[in-house]
Every structure is written in structure tokens, then in C-alpha cells.
Amino acid sequence: MGPQTLSVSDILARRAATGGTDRAVIADDGTCDFDGLEMGAARMAAAFAAMGIGPGDRVGLLLPAGLAFAQAFFALARLGAIACPLNTRLSAAELADILALSGMRLLLHHREYSSTAEALKLTCPDLRRQELGALDLLADTAPPVPAHPCQPTDSVLLVFTSGTTGRAKGVLITHDQMLWASLTMVPTLDMRAGDTHLLPVPLFHVGGLSFLLHCVHLGMVLVIPPRWEAETVLTLIESERVAHFFAVPVMLADLLDAPGFALERLQSVRWVMGGGAPVPIALIRRYADLGIPLLQTMGATETCGPGVVVDAANALRKAGSVGRGFFHTELRLRDESGKATKTGVPGEVQLRGRHIASGYWNDPEATRQSFLPDGWFRTGDIGVMDEEGFVTLVDRARNKIITGGENVYPAEVERCLADLPGVQDVAVIGLGDTRWGEIVVAVIVPHGEPPTLERIKAACEGQLARYKHPRKLVLRATLPRNATGKLLRMQLRDDVDQNGS
Template sequence: MTDQRPWLANYPAGVPAEIDPEQYASVPAVLDEAIAKFRDRPAFSNMGRTITYGELDARSRDFAAYLLGELKLKKGDRVAIMMPNCLQYPIATFGVLRAGLTVVNTNPMYTARELRHQLVDSGAAAVLVMDNFGKTVQDVLADTQVKQVITTGLGDLLGFPKGAIVNFVLKHVKKMVPDYTIHGAIRFNDAIARGAKHELPKISTSLEDIAFLQYTGGTTGVAKGAMLTHRNLVANMQQASAWIGPLAREGQETIITALPLYHIFALTANGLVFMRLGAKNILITNPRDMPGFVKELKREPFTAITGVNTLFNGLLNTPGFSDIDFSPLRLTLGGGMAVQRAVAERWKQVTGVTLVEAYGLTETSPAACINPMDLAEYNGSIGLPVPSTEACIKDEAGNQLPVGEVGELCIRGPQVMRGYWQRPEDTTAAIDADGWLHTGDMAKMDDKGFFYIVDRKKDMILVSGFNVYPNEVEDVIAMMPGVLEVAAIGVPDDKSGEAVKVVIVRKDPSLTADQVKAHAREHLTGYKHPRIVEFRTELPKTNVGKILRRELRDEPAKT
């Protein structure tokens, strides 16, 4: 076996070949250990307010007791959480898990169409939503099985008077909270107060129970829920912890969490790995406000930061960033999308720390490959498979290819999802009989076991680390009466890696690009919006009439 894993010989000193995915019985067991060790240490900080591990323990316990004692939810029921990074997120997430329930992470920027699909598909029994997005929940509630809505304002855990001021400004000054009415909804703080009156029964959560339904796009354009079990998350936390082990110091780390915790990268890397270390996690609610983000970074020393290429690039181009004291910074991890050489080199120049690229998928919880943390400089690789993980390159027939040859990257390990929620055919298509997850990424491996992404087998578009599936964009644009045919493709973009472009054959000659973009805004989350709209008289097709997206990507633009 070892000779088929050349990467082991190139592991950094101190990183084991294997981890024990059964070291903890569940994700809450990891939390319990952290609480016992670090009770009085700061756990999460947001907008100047910090809660300790002890407070996280008490409040997540009370929320769990509310879900079981008041709502009478049963083991395995799903609870959707729809909010940006704020203190409510970790309290609610750990509360749901401690109750033996499953978290359905929900992008707060979803349109009604996208949210309806996710709530219906997951069968969520309850949803916790921030006021800013309550109107979207109101609009779809009647079509779902949701029994209880829990609402909260961004300022609700910030204390008085700050919290009240934040909520007032968001609603009345910035007009960021549309009016909504949801009969029977309860406020998050009230739910916690009610939960405090209930005992929390002993919950037996096994490693095979589903911790998260993490939705990801599909080739059909329908978002599918990846079933991530407690085993998957515990294993991936162990793998990433082992990898950064030599760099990480228990009880001494402060990590910047700017990527949303509802995204699998931040959820595992920041939310779980650094919680286990007793780190202080600084939650950035709106990283798109780059000047505000830089101001936040100047407030206190930080030792680690994760992000996607666009985030690092944005920071490097924001005035004041280069003035920050980076002497405490020891770890910068980039994932979600390809890290560009120019960005990595400039990051090293400004901060003195190497931007280490990692590779993962929602389906792998997410980490599959990471570059050595002691990497001297950017190397263009996605790194080496993490402990207890096998990776190989396969051809179309499923045969493993030798070093240097390009084929589909396949991953096998304890972090690979159980499958897609209620979609056995999709699961079988993704995970073969030998347990290999087919990633859809074309890659090659060198003789040292480093993997390099070459291209994508699928037509999926990657915008700032988020998957955009062409079918979904096409389905939405095709709803317009003036559209005869449409194809969506990804085109290179300096800022986001790729941008969405739609090529349309008009039915109505008066249809404009602005009308197409306005329609997309109504039905698609921001990162899925077409940046470029091009009109043509026909689209390239196969002899059976299938649109050739790859041909559209490869040829020079025509009007």
C-alpha cells in the first residue's frame, strides 16, 4: 500500500500517516473537551462582543433544550440556520448538534426559489433566520414542512445599548431589514430563556448520525444535500489538526473567520479545528466591506486567517492593510478556489507568511489535500493528501493512471460523505463501488505525491470559491419569454477567478442584457448572476442537439 502513496515520504515532520476517526464519539464530544479545557477563554468574538467557551456551553445547552423540550423535535430532525457570521451562529449550530439533530446550513442570500427548494428537500422542521432575511422565509413558509421559525437581529447578542443601536441602524438607517410577518415566530433570546427551564436529556449521538446536510449544486442544476456524518466531520477535524499540528498552540490562537460559517471550508477549518485548540474565533459579518474589515484586523493581533483567493486579493488592495502588524501571524490557508500565483506572492511579500493552498469539496467535509505548512513559497499545487486519505487519478474506464498523466482526481477516506440526501442515483454516480469519490476535477500527480488541478471535467463554474452550476443559471434565464436558447459558461475573471457568462439566442429581438440581468437578480443568489450577456443567432451543438458549452468557452467571443 505504502508504495502507492508517494506523498507519505514528503509529509512535514510530525504529521502522522493515519488519524483515529473514532477518537471522539461525535462533534459535541469535541466541544465538551474544549469547554472543559478552555471554559474561561474567549471562544467567539463579533462586532466587539466576545463570549467564552463557558458561555457557549450554557447557551448552546439551553438552545438544545428548547429544541427538544419545547419544540419536541426528535433525533435526526433537521434545523435550518440562515444567517451570516455572528455570535448566534455557533451557539445555534452546537445547540442543534447537542440535541442530536441535523444542521441544514442555508445561505442567507438565497432567493425565495432557492430557499424553497432547500427547505422542502431537507424537510426542515425549524428554521433560525436573521431579520434581514425574514422576508424570504415568510414568502416560502407555506410551501414547507417548517413547524417553527426562530428569528434574531444582528445586534441581539451584543448587549445593551450596542445591540439595540445596531438593530435600529440596520432597519431604519441602512434599510437592510425588509418588513416581514411570521405568525408564531419566537425570538432567539426567548428560545434560549425557555430552554433554560428544561433539562437537557442525555443524547446518544453516534459517529454514523448525520451532523450536517450541506447543500451543493448538481449537474442537473438542483442543489443536493451532502450527508456529512459526525464521523466525517470528526475525521476531517483530526486530519486538518494533525496537518497544522506543529504550528498550532492550544489556548493561544486567534483566527480570523471572514468566510461564512455556513460554507464547509470555514465551518470545519475555523469552527471545528480551531475550537478544539481553544482558539478565539473573530467572526467577520460583512467581509465585502473591505475598509471595515481592515479596521477590524487592526483591533487585535491574530495568528491565523483562512480565505479564498478573492478575499486575500481584496485585502491586499485595500488601503491600510499593509500597515497591520503581521508579526503574530503564523498560518494563512487558502481554499475554495485556485490561489493565483500573483496573489500568493504578494501576500508573502506584505505579511511575511506563505499563503498555503488546500483543496477540498463539500463532499469531503472539506479537506482532501493541503500543501505542507512549512512551504517556503507558492508552488501551484493543491498539496498532498491529508492523513488517512488516498487520492488517485483515473481514466474514463476507471483505471488508475501513472505519475504525470492527466485524468479525474478521485478521493477515498473517512471524510468522504455518506452520500446525497434522498438521491441514491446521484450518490452511486459520485462514489464508485470501491469507495472512491469522483471529484469532477481533472488533475495529475507528480512523483512526490503532489497533486495539480489541470481543468474541470464538469461544466461547473467557480466564483470566489462558490460552485455555480450552468444548468441552474440556464433554467432561470430560460424562464424569460424572450429567450429561445441559453448556455451558461465560466470565463476567467481577475477578481473572482471565474465569472458567469450567458450566451442567448433571442426569441424576442428587443430583449436586452439589462433585462436578463434584472431577471437573474430576482431568482439567483448574487454570485450566480451573469456578469456578461452575449446574444447570438445560434449556439454550437452536437449532432443530437446538446449545447457544446466547452466550445463556447474555447472560441473567441462573437456577437
């Protein structure tokens, strides 16, 4: 028998056994040490088991970030079940697609999202729904259950991300991949046992969950703010002596621009990390002027979070780059024929490591296209590599728009607008924005009276999350297309960027 590989629930159990009274989570809905996190997860696992949840079952989590979310994640891992964290900003229609694709057995939701859960009852009548408070009451009487002996290749997460067609794709992640997402961070980032890490990003993104597990793995305190509000976050950083945190660029800028900002409030911070959208070089310099390295990073749901990062020593010198691979993460660039590109020549960024996901849920064709047989994951991002191995992105091959750290794919918005009265042709593009990184722009060829921006937003309401709604409307007589009718999206984006509306 070979050496044991730790499951997600094993990691928490071992941390509780070695440092049970150490602080673990500080959140709006509760605070606990590692013993408390372990006991809370075991208690919630008993309640799930009483509802018939077992190995391999998918359970949706429609919950705000906090202690209950963390306990639910570890509880499902303890049972060998698969957590399916759901973006709380999605519409009921979007969530219904995910529920149908995943074959979800149960939806656990917070009372804050009761109206969404009720709306889902109409489209998914067979779905079992349980409010968090009711599950807590059930846990009072549910008999305890032993931890399921999970194998390294057993799935623990099913995270849905929009595909290039705008349709959701489920990324399947195993216990071993989550462990290695943590292991690749250990020698890469200056994170130490006993540190306090702030997590202002949602736990429904895999990046949030990978930091959650990493904090448990290393024995760090995790501070989860109830929402992003610059003054609240500054107060938490100051009072809890936060050492490091990850945030999207708009958050990082908000912090420095807050009326109550003062350098002494960040005295405990050794570094911050920015990702989810390109980090402006000017913002990296502002943090450097404060003596705080801002590490730009790039990852994906398919990489369980870690991908490439600029280390602290090079944060300013390599400002604008997304960095080199994490310690246990291989990085390469390939041209369209699959050959290695030379220094300074654009190529697709590809990553390989034991933290790369298994593939897409029930989608062998998409898996074949993105996950190569030899373990490399095709990110679809185009970059150039310098002589030191640092990569700078030059385009997103899949036309993805990143606004405020959230992914938007043009196809899903275009579908929503195509049948709107007054629309003859439509294209959706992203334009650079100093606050949001990019904003969603609808370019419309009108037929008769064109719709207003307000009418366009109204058409998206209830169908798309609000961050996907266009913030700008541009009218054009025609859209640039090639001989086969394919939209020349880059040409359109350049035209709108240069000539506006």
C-alpha cells in the same frame, strides 16, 4: 466495548471542562469563553427541545455568521438533531426547494431575513418558523435537557450544494466525519492551542463549520467578522493577533489592496489559505514577498472541507498546484476507465478518508455515482499529478463555475433564461476574471430583438442568488453542438474567450 468516539457536542463539553475560561469566540453578536459557548449551546438546546426538536430532526439555520450560529450548531448536535445551514444569499424560491427536499421541521432565522422567512410561508405553509430573538426568550423558561448519546454514524449536518443539473443535493455528514475533518487538519496545518484564527467565510458552508469545530477541538480563539470589509478585517487581524485564516482569492487580494494596508498590520500572521476558486500565482507571490505563505487548497462539501493543500514549505515552489492530500486523506487520479493515470496525464481527482461524507440525502443514484463502494469520492475535477504527488487542476469536469468562492452551475441559470422573450437558444459559461476568479456569462442565440443584460438580470432576480446572475452577455448566431445535440461547452468557452462578443 470499544473506545469512545467523540460527538460534536462531546468535543465542546471536553474543551469547556479543560479550558472553560479560555477565550473561544469573538463575533459581532457576542464574545464568550468555552464555558460560555457550552452554556449557550445547552440553553439553546433546551429551547429547541421545548419546541419538540429531537434526534434526527432537521432544523434550518438562516443566520448570519456569529456566536448565535455557533451556539445553534452545537445545540442541535447536543440533541442529536441535524443542522441544515442555509445560504443566506439564496432566493426564497431556491430555499423553498431545499426545505421541501430536506423535510425540515423548523426554520430558525435572524430578523435580518424575516422577509425571506415570510415569503417561504407561501410556498411551505406547514413549515414552523422561529425568529432567533423569540427562541432566546423561550430559552429563559425552557427546562434543561441532557445531551443525547450520539453514535459516531449519527448525522449532525445536512448541507445542500448544487448538483450538476443545478438542482440542490443534500450532503449528509456524521459526527465522526466532522471529528475526522479536524483530525486530518491537526498534523497538516500549523495551528496551535491558544492561536487566534480568523473566519471570514460563511458558516453556512461546511468549510466554515469545519474550522469552527477545529478551533474548539484544539482550543483556539475564533474571530468572526460581521462581513468582509478589508479595513475591518485588517483591524481585527492587528488587534486580535490573528495567526492564520482561510479566504477566497478575491478577499486575499482586497486585503493587500486596501488603502490602509501596511505590512506591520499582518505581523502576527504565520500563514493564510486560499481556496474556493483558483488562486492566482501572482497573488501567491505577493504574499510570499511579505513573508507569508499562501497555501492553496481544494476541498468540497462532500469532504467536510479538507481535501488537498499545498503546505507552507512548498507554497511558492508549487504555486499553481492545489497540493497533496491532508495527512489522513488519501488522494489518487483515475482515467475514465477507472485506471490510475501516469505522472502528468490528466485524470479525475478522487479522495478517501474518514472525513468523507456518507452520501446524498434521499438520492441513491447520485450517491452511487460520486461515492464508490471502497470509500473513494469522485470530485469530478480533472487534474495532473507531478512526480512529488502534487496535483494541478486542469478543468472542472462538471462545468461548475466558481465566482468569488461561490459555486454556480450553468443548468440552473440556463433554465431561468430559456423562456425569456428574444431567446432562441442559451448557454451559460464561466470566463476567467482577475477579481472574481470567474464570472457568469450568458451566450444567447437571439430570436428577433435580443434581450439586454439588464433584462437578463431582471429575469434572474428573485429566482437565483445575485452571484449567479450573468455579468456579461454574448450574442451568437448558433451554439456549437455535436450530432446528438449536446452542447460543446468547452469549445464555446474557448470561442468566447478568444473572440469576445
